[in-house]
Amino acid sequence: MQENNPAASPRKPRLPAIEYIRGISMMGVIGIHVGSQYIGNPASNAHLTALFEIFTRFSVPIFFFISAFGLFYNLNLDNWSYSQFLKKRWKTVLIPYLVWSVFYLVHDSWLYGSALPSPLYFCGILFFGVAKYQLYFLVLLLWFYLLMPLWVKMVKKLDMLWLIFLLGLQVMFDYWSSFSEPLNLFVYSLPDDSLLKPFFMYRLNYWVMHYIFIFVLGGWLAVHIEAFQSFMQRRRALVTAGFFLSMASLLAYYYYLLGPQGYTQLEAINTAHQLCPAGIAYTICASLFFFTIFTYNNYPQWLKNLLHILGKHSYFAYLVHPLFIGYLALVLSKSGHLMTAGIALAFYCAVLCLSVATAAIMRKAGDKLPFINALTIGVYKKNK
Structure with a gap:
């Protein structure tokens, strides 16, 4: 039986570009996190670091672009229910977020021999999304859902001039948050036991601005x-x-930081990121570019099938990939191997393949045991 949802418009044609971009974004996020492992090699290649860490910088914000596009594409702006909207989104995001957070806390406690957090500290972990380094995205997404009435009003009222004005505000705010010396001095001057400090230290994890x-x-x-x-x-x-x-402009900024400015690779990638002005421009252009080529370019069937698989399993793969990064990094460490360029590329392919394969296996298992899909990716068996 189909749910009677007043928030939905009459069903519109499916847009494969949305699914394909999800897959590309997931691949980019894995690249960023593999790059974080690779850069631990003192002899890491700056160009390969750029591939892992700079070329992929659109990956996180483009997820927000696609999430909003999918929401509004099938939303009746004049007749939608906020409560029904939240009910559905809690099932698709909040429950998997809680499940994966608990999983990583218990798993990492067992693997690394650390103690489980106290109840109060556990609440803080959930609020900031720090049970594992990729989970903050779900926290931000939940805040976007909570503020959905605001976004609906904005989308209905905005025209091109107001969008440009909003972009200007975005650039200024992100620059302040990322590069303001007074802000950073204030945050790092706070005592470690200050309740205020984590709210500023983890501002990227929950400030939707x-x-x-x-x-x-x-x-x-x-x-x-x-x-x-x-x-x-x-x-x-x-x-x-x-x-x-x-x-090219974001890459040029990265190489400028490495060259004339004398930054280390780690300092450069922490500066030439998605919230710097060049990074914001790259995100916008990448969003338009991938949507365009996946909508109007023709591809062989095998490539469409591959993009479909990557997109279909992107959510689970995104959530599970740190598990494989952690175990493969332990294997490398115990074997005494440094992550050279060749190993880093093989490492990336292994993480990607293991993550997608596990996602496909679990999705299949969830067809037999629906609670698996419900708890891990918020997909529920449809009533006939």
Whole structure:
């Protein structure tokens, strides 16, 4: 039986680009986290680091773009129920978030011999999304869901000029949050036992202000889907050029930090990230580019099948991949091998394949035991 949901518009045509971008984003996030392992090698190659850490910088914010696009694409802005919306989203995000948080806390306690957190500390871990380094994304997504009435009002009212104004505010806010010396001095001057300190230290984990523009842009384009499709068709060359130029500018900033500025690779990737002005431009251009090529370019069937598999299993793969990174890193450490460039590439392929394969196996098991899919990825068996 289909749920009677007033928030939904009449079913619109499926957009494969949404699923394909999810898969590409998941691959990029794994690249960033593998890059964090690779950069521990004192002789790490700066160009390979750029591939892992700079080229992939669109990966996290583009998830917000696609999430908003999917939400607004099938949402009736004039007749939707906030309570029904939250009920559905709690099932798809909050429950898996809690399950995976507990899993990683228990698993890491067992693997590394650390104590489980106290109840109060456990609540703090859940609030900030730090049970594992990838889970903060779900915390931010939950905050976006809680504030959905605000986004609906904004999407309904905004025009192109207001979008540009919002982009300007986004650039200024992200620059302040990322690079303000007074802010950083204030945060690091707080005592370690200060209750205020974690609220600033982990601000990237729950301040939705860091990603408002890309989220609202996704929703706005979904509502104006016909105009967006026309733009993609007419301006495909411009969209493609924008993607490569923005990528080149972010890479140039990275190499500038390494060269004239004398930054280490770690310092450079922590500066040339998705919240710096070049990173924001790259995210926007990448969102438009991937949506365009996955909508209007023709691909062989085998590639479509591969993109479908990656997209279908991206959620579970995103949530589980730190497990494989951790175990493979332990294997390397115990064997005495440094993560050279060749090993890093093989490491990435292994993590990706293991994560997607495990996701596919668990999804299949969830078809037999529906609680598995419900708890891990928020997918529920449909009543006939």
